[in-house]
Amino acid sequence: xxxxxxxxxxxxxxxxxxxxxxxxxxxxxxxxxxxxxxxxxxxxxxxxxxxxxxxxxxxxxxxxxxxxxxxxxxxxxxxxxxxxxxxxxxxxxxxxxxxxxxxxxxxxxxxxxxxxxxxxxxxxxxxxxxxxxxxxxxxxxxxxxxxxxxxxxxxxxxxxxxxxxxxxxxxxxxxxxxxxxxxxxxxxxxxxxxxxxxxxxxxxxxxxxxxxxxxxxxxxxxxxxxxxxxxxxxxxxxxxxxxxxxxxxxxxxxxxxxxxxxxxxxxxxxxxxxxxxxxxxxxxxxxxx
Amino acid sequence: xxxxxxxxxxxxxxxxxxxxxxxxxxxxxxxxxxxxxxxxxxxxxxxxxxxxxxxxxxxxxxxxxxxxxxxxxxxxxxxxxxxxxxxxxxxxxxxxxxxxxxxxxxxxxxxxxxxxxxxxxxxxxxxxxxxxxxxxxxxxxxxxxxxxxxxxxxxxxxxxxxxxxxxxxxxxxxxxxxxxxxxxxxxxxxxxxxxxxxxxxxxxxxxxxxxxxxxxxxxxxxxxxxxxxxxxxxxxxxxxxxxxxxxxxxxxxxxxxxxxxxxxxxxx
Numbered sequence: 001x002x003x004x005x006x007x008x009x010x011x012x013x014x015x016x017x018x019x020x021x022x023x024x025x026x027x028x029x030x031x032x033x034x035x036x037x038x039x040x041x042x043x044x045x046x047x048x049x050x051x052x053x054x055x056x057x058x059x060x061x062x063x064x065x066x067x068x069x070x071x072x073x074x075x076x077x078x079x080x081x082x083x084x085x086x087x088x089x090x091x092x093x094x095x096x097x098x099x100x101x102x103x104x105x106x107x108x109x110x111x112x113x114x115x116x117x118x119x120x121x122x123x124x125x126x127x128x129x130x131x132x133x134x135x136x137x138x139x140x141x142x143x144x145x146x147x148x149x150x151x152x153x154x155x156x157x158x159x160x161x162x163x164x165x166x167x168x169x170x171x172x173x174x175x176x177x178x179x180x181x182x183x184x185x186x187x188x189x190x191x192x193x194x195x196x197x198x199x200x201x202x203x204x205x206x207x208x209x210x211x212x213x214x215x216x217x218x219x220x221x222x223x224x225x226x227x228x229x230x231x232x233x234x235x236x237x238x239x240x241x242x243x244x245x246x247x248x249x250x251x252x253x254x255x256x257x258x259x260x261x262x263x264x265x266x267x268x269x270x271x272x273x274x275x276x277x278x279x280x281x282x283x284x285x286x287x288x289x
Numbered sequence: 290x291x292x293x294x295x296x297x298x299x300x301x302x303x304x305x306x307x308x309x310x311x312x313x314x315x316x317x318x319x320x321x322x323x324x325x326x327x328x329x330x331x332x333x334x335x336x337x338x339x340x341x342x343x344x345x346x347x348x349x350x351x352x353x354x355x356x357x358x359x360x361x362x363x364x365x366x367x368x369x370x371x372x373x374x375x376x377x378x379x380x381x382x383x384x385x386x387x388x389x390x391x392x393x394x395x396x397x398x399x400x401x402x403x404x405x406x407x408x409x410x411x412x413x414x415x416x417x418x419x420x421x422x423x424x425x426x427x428x429x430x431x432x433x434x435x436x437x438x439x440x441x442x443x444x445x446x447x448x449x450x451x452x453x454x455x456x457x458x459x460x461x462x463x464x465x466x467x468x469x470x471x472x473x474x475x476x477x478x479x480x481x482x483x484x485x486x487x488x489x490x491x492x493x494x495x496x497x498x499x500x501x502x503x504x505x506x507x508x509x510x511x512x513x514x515x516x517x518x519x520x521x522x523x524x525x526x527x528x529x530x531x532x533x534x535x536x537x538x539x540x541x542x543x544x545x546x547x548x549x550x551x552x553x554x555x556x557x
Contacts, residue, residue, distance in 0.1 A: 164396055167385065171393045174382040180364035181342055181374050183398025183446050 001135035006257040007250060008136055014249025015146030016207060018242040020222060021229035022153055023201035029236040030173045030193045033083050033094045037102035038201065038226055039219030044105050045071060045205030046214050050118050060120035063206055068199040075198025076191040083194065084187060102220065109216035117218075120209035145207045149242065152200055157238045159196070169193045228271045234281025243282050247274075294353075295320040295481050296341065296372075296450055301350035303333075303340060303505070310336035312505035313350070318483060320449065323476050325496035325513060326485045329525055332502040334485045335377060338452045341483075342374040343367040354450070368398040371449035375456055377485075379435035381442070383428030387419055390427050390438060391445040398446025410445050417441040417471055433464050440471060450481045457488040465491050489517070501525065 024038045035041070048070065049063035050056075086097040122141060129139040160166035168189045171179040176186045208214065208222065225248060233244025248267050255266025274281070294317035303311040310333035318324050326334050339345030341352060343364035352359050359367050373394075382390050391410040395401050401409050414420045417437040422430065427438060436456050443451050453472065457465045469491050476482045476495070486492045492499065492513065499513035501522045508525070509516045516522055 164393075167389050167393050168397065170384055171382045171390075174384050175380050177344060177364075178376065178380040178382065178442075179393070181344070181368055181398075181446075182394035182442055183365050183368035183373075183396075183400075184393060185363075185365045185397075 001133065002257060003254075004133070005136045006253045008138060009142075010250035010253035011246055012138070012142040012146045012249070013252055014242075014246030015149035016142075016204075016211060016245070017225050017229045017248050018233075018245025019145065019149035019152060019200070019207055020204040021226040021233075021241045021245055022149070022156065022238065023197040023204060024223075024226045025230045025233075025236070025238060025241045026156065026197040026200065027194060028230070030169055031079065031083070031190055031197070032087060032091070032173075033098065033194075036095060036098040036223070037105060037219075038098075039221070039223035040102045040105040040109075041071075041198065041201045041219070042205030042208060042222060043214055043216065043219040044109065045202035046120060046209030047109055047113055047118070047216075048202075049120055049206055049209065050113070057121060059123050060206065060210055061122055061125075063120070064203065067206060068202040071202035072195040072199040075201075076195035078198070079191040079194030080187060084190065106216050106219070113216065115215060115217075117213040117215040118209070119213045120206065122210045126210065141210060145211065148203065148207060149245070152203055153238045153242050156196060156200065160238075165189070165192060225267070228267070232271060232274050232281055234284040237281070237283045240281055240283030247282070294318060295322075295355060296483075297353040298341075299351040299353070301337075301340060301347050301352060303336060303345065303348045309333070309505040311340065311347070311350075314502075314505065314507055315350075316500060316507060316510060318450065318481055320481055321476070321479045322481050322498065323496040324481075324483045325492035325499040326483065326502060327487070327489065327492065327499065327517075327522075328502035331504070333505040334502055335454055337502070338374045338454055338483075338485065341450075341452060342372055365397070368446050368448075369400055371447070372452070373398060373443045373446045373448045373450075374452035375436075375439035375443050375454055377454040377458070379432075379439045381427035381430065381435055381438045383426065385427055386423065387414065387425050387427050387430070387438060388423040391441050394442045394445035395447070398448075401447070409447065413441040413444040416444060416474065418467070433460055436460065436468070437471070440468075440475075444475060444480075448480055450483065451475065453482060453484040453486075455485055455487060457486055457491040460488075469494050493517075 020042060024035060027033050027035050045067050048067050049060055052066065053060060053063060082097060083094065086093040125141050129137050131137060160169060168184050169192065171182065171184055172186045172189045180186050229244040229248055230241055231244070232247050233240030233242065247270060251266045251270040252263040256263035296318040298317070299315050301311050301314045314337070328334050336345055340347050343359070343362065347360060354367070354370060354372055359370065388410060391413050392406060395406040395409040399406065399409055411420065414423055417440050419434060419437055419441055422434060430438060440453070440456060457468050460468065465488055472482060472484065472495050484492060484496060496513055498511065499516040500507055501509040501516055503525055509519050509522050
C-alpha cells in the first residue's frame with residue numbers, strides 16, 4: 001500500500017509541476033520567449049498575494065480572484081514593451097533580458113520582504129485529508145492543486161483549439177508575417193498570449209505558496225522542474241506538459257519511497273533517461289500550440 | 290494617374306544598403322483591373338509587394354490606397370482596408386486546418402463574424418478547389434494545394450486588391466491552367482489583381498496590362514504583348530530566354546548590369 005500511496009502522492013505533486021510549467025510552455029511555444037524569470041514571476045505572484053491580502057490570516061484562496069488578472073494585464077504589458085523588443089532584437093536577447101528580470105525580481109523581493117520565508121494561509125484546507133484506502137492519504141489541498149492544473153491546462157488548450165483568439169494565437173505562432181497579411185494584429189495577439197501565460201504563472205505561484213514556504217530566491221529552483229516537465233511532456237503540447245509534470249512527480253515520490261533522500265535524484269535520472277531515449281518528449285506537438 | 294485609381298504609387302524608393310529594390314517607382318492600378326509584373330530576379334518585384342502590403346517600410350515616396358496614404362499603416366490594418374498578398378513560397382499556417390487558415394483570414398482580414406465568416410471561408414475554399422480538404426492540416430498539403438491555399442486565404446480577407454507572388458511557379462501546365470481560371474474568376478468578381486509571374490503564358494492569358502521592373506525601376510508599362518515586344522524588355526527578359534535557346538550564348542551567365550537595363554540608354 002505504500003507504493004499505491006507513493007503513486008497517488010506523485011500524481012498530485014505532478015499536478016503542481018504541470019500547473020507551474022504551463023506558463024513556461026505557453027510563453028515558449030506561442031510567443032517564442034524562453035522565460036528564465038518564470039520561477040521568479042511565480043514567486044512574485046505569491047508575494048503580491050502576501051502584500052495585498054489584508055492580514056496573514058486571511059484565506060489566501062481569495063488571492064486567486066485578483067492576482068491572476070493583475071498578472072494577465074502585467075503580462076500583456078511586458079510583452080508589448082520589454083519582451084517584444086527583445087524578440088525583435090534576436091532570440092538570445094530574450095534569454096538575457098529574462099535572466100536580468102530574474103535578478104531584478106529576486107533582489108526587489110529581498111529588499112521589500114527580506115530573506116525570511118513566507119507562506120500563504122489556506123486555513124483548514126492546508127491540513128485536512130481523506131483516506132480512500134488504508135495507508136493512502138489524500139490531502140485536500142494537493143488534490144485541489146491537481147484538479148486546478150487539469151482545469152487550467154484544459155481550458156487553455158480549449159481556448160487555443162476552439163476560439164477565434166486561440167486560432168489567431170496559433171496562426172501568429174506559426175507565421176507572424178503571414179498572419180498579419182491575413183489581417184491579424186500580431187502584436188496585440190502575442191500580448192494576449194503572454195497575458196494568458198502570466199495569469200497561469202500567477203495561479204501556479206499561489207498554489208506553490210499554499211503548498212510550501214517560499215523566499216525571494218525560491219523561483220530559480222522551481223524553474224528547473226518547470227523546464228523538465230515541459231521537455232519530458234514534449235515541447236508545444238499542453239497535455240504533454242501535464243503528463244510530463246506527472247512523470248516527474250511520480251519519479252519524486254517513488255524515489256523517496258526507495259530512499260528518503262533519493263526523490264530529487266530520481267527526478268533528474270528520469271529526465272536524463274527521457275532525453276536519451278525520447279528527446280522529443282512523450283507527446284511532441286504535431287502542431288505548434 | 291487618375292483620381293479613381295485604387296492603388297497609386299508615387300516615387301516610391303527603397304534600398305537595402307547598396308541594393309536598390311525600388312527607385313522612384315510610380316504607377317497606379319484601377320479598381321477591378323489586372324496588372325502583371327515581370328522582371329529578372331532581384332528586380333524588386335517581391336519587395337514591391339512587401340511595401341504595398343505593409344511588411345516592408347518605404348524609404349521615401351507615397352503609397353495611396355483608395356485615395357488615402359497607407360504609408361505608416363500596419364500590415365494588418367492595410368489588410369482590413371482591402372490589400373492582401375500571397376507569398377512566393379507558400380506560407381500556410383501548418384498547425385491549423387485548411388479551413389482554420391481561411392477562417393482566420395475571413396474573421397480578421399475580412400472583418401466578418403460567425404456565420405458570415407464561415408460562409409466566406411467555405412466560399413474561398415470552393416473557389417480554389419480545396420473544399421474537400423478543409424479538415425486536413427495545412428502542413429500536409431502538397432505544393433499545388435499550398436499555392437491554392439495562399440490564394441484562398443487572400444481571397445477570404447475580402448480584398449479589393451490581391452497581390453499574387455508567383456503562384457504559378459513550379460506547377461505543371463494543367464495546374465497552371467487551373468490557377469489561371471481561378472485568378473480570372475477572382476478578377477471577374479471585381480477584385481483588382483496584381484500578379485508577379487515568371488510563367489509569362491499564365492500572365493498573358495490573364496492580365497490586361499503588364500509592367501516590367503529591373504533594379505527597382507519601371508522600364509515598361511502597357512499592353513502585355515506590346516510590352517514584351519519592346520527591345521529593352523526583350524533584352525532583359527526574353528533575351529536571356531533566347532540565350533538559353535542558344536541564340537546569344539554570351540548572355541547566359543552574364544549578370545544583369547545597370548546599363549543593360551537603363552530605360553533611357555541603349556546597350557553597353
